[in-house]
Amino acid sequence: MRAAVLHEIGQEKLEVLDDVEAVGFGPGKVRLRIRATGLCHSDVSAMSGVLPQPAPFIPGHEGAGEVVDVGDGVTGLSAGDRVLVCWLPACGDCPSCKRGQTHLCLAGFMNAGTPNFKRPGGDVFGFAGTGTFTEEVVVGAGCAVPIPDDVPFEIAALIGCGVTTGLGAAINTAQVEAGSSVAVIGCGGVGISTIQGARVQGAAQIVAVDPVASRREAALRFGATEAVAPDELADAKQRITGGEGFDYVFEVVGKSATARTAYETTRRGGTLCVVGAGAMDDTFQVNMFELFFDEKRILPSMYGGGDVLRSYERAIALWRAGRIDLESMITHRVRLDGINDALDQMRTGEALRTCIEL
Numbered sequence: 001m002r003a004a005v006l007h008e009i010g011q012e013k014l015e016v017l018d019d020v021e022a023v024g025f026g027p028g029k030v031r032l033r034i035r036a037t038g039l040c041h042s043d044v045s046a047m048s049g050v051l052p053q054p055a056p057f058i059p060g061h062e063g064a065g066e067v068v069d070v071g072d073g074v075t076g077l078s079a080g081d082r083v084l085v086c087w088l089p090a091c092g093d094c095p096s097c098k099r100g101q102t103h104l105c106l107a108g109f110m111n112a113g114t115p116n117f118k119r120p121g122g123d124v125f126g127f128a129g130t131g132t133f134t135e136e137v138v139v140g141a142g143c144a145v146p147i148p149d150d151v152p153f154e155i156a157a158l159i160g161c162g163v164t165t166g167l168g169a170a171i172n173t174a175q176v177e178a179g180s181s182v183a184v185i186g187c188g189g190v191g192i193s194t195i196q197g198a199r200v201q202g203a204a205q206i207v208a209v210d211p212v213a214s215r216r217e218a219a220l221r222f223g224a225t226e227a228v229a230p231d232e233l234a235d236a237k238q239r240i241t242g243g244e245g246f247d248y249v250f251e252v253v254g255k256s257a258t259a260r261t262a263y264e265t266t267r268r269g270g271t272l273c274v275v276g277a278g279a280m281d282d283t284f285q286v287n288m289f290e291l292f293f294d295e296k297r298i299l300p301s302m303y304g305g306g307d308v309l310r311s312y313e314r315a316i317a318l319w320r321a322g323r324i325d326l327e328s329m330i331t332h333r334v335r336l337d338g339i340n341d342a343l344d345q346m347r348t349g350e351a352l353r354t355c356i357e358l
């Protein structure tokens with residue numbers, strides 16, 4: 001079958017091959033035919049080595065498709081079911097799950113060290129234990145979450161990562177209050193979803209911050225009340241908050257420099273919510289005086305910071321009600337052969353979300 005493979009960490013291009021096989025099918029597993037997958041910035045970060053990932057590997061973790069086959073012991077799923085791929089399934093049994101923090105469950109993540117694919121050259125890993133830039137993938141049954149018939153595959157794919165991450169940061173983690181002021185630094189697919197989440201929560205001002213003009217224009221369509229370039233943020237802070245700082249600032253880039261800007265742009269007692277996935281050698285610094293004296297809350301948010309299955313349902317409910325716009329987030333569509341063009345568009349910031357149709 002066809003799949004897009006990265007041979008070595010640090011390479012910029014994927015090779016689309018047709019000699020890849022999905023392996024590991026058996027008890028507790030399901031075989032999926034992927035129909036649509038989004039290109040998430042984490043895929044690019046894994047390719048460049050910012051996020052840890054063994055190679056060779058098949059990127060992609062934001063996907064949707066149909067169940068082809070179910071292994072022994074799998075309940076609640078059967079061939080033909082339409083599902084989205086959850087890259088962080090909750091086991092229900094570990095300390096994190098028992099505490100209700102199912103998004104911190106690492107049980108399913110243990111699969112990430114086991115190859116999901118093979119080809120004549122040897123084993124091939126799947127990103128984050130999934131790998132959706134492929135026609136078929138074998139995943140644990142918990143990674144296959146049924147979706148209602150009215151949710152198209154391309155919309156379900158977005159809900160599988162970017163939309164859940166962004167909405168959840170605003171709704172679950174920061175719990176944006178009605179009437180508050182918000183700034184969102186970084187306006188790709190996750191940032192746009194954060195803006196939509198802040199709007200759903202009733203924020204009065206939502207300032208989108210991004211160096212790319214097309215993303216600033218997009219942010220205004222998705223609910224930002226104004227959009228500025230990074231060098232205009234200090235002025236916006238002065239103008240909108242009287243210099244005090246925003247009630248909530250979301251860092252959706254994953255770099256210490258933008259996190260520091262976000263910290264300084266947050267008001268005393270306000271909330272800095274860190275959504276971007278950054279590198280292990282990039283250190284965010286806060287001095288002990290400001291940490292204490294300014295009482296700013298620093299809240300990281302992983303995969304939406306709440307129960308993932310509940311977050312999916314909520315995203316679907318908001319989308320059905322017309323309260324969030326997911327269709328317009330897909331700015332580019334490609335077949336698997338166009339994946340390298342899609343990666344370039346992601347790197348320049350031209351695309352909000354690219355949907356890869358399989």
Ligand SMILES: [Zn+2]
Nearest residue numbers: 091094097105
């Ligand atoms: Zn668990």
Ligand SMILES: [Zn+2]
Nearest residue numbers: 040042161162
């Ligand atoms: Zn992602």
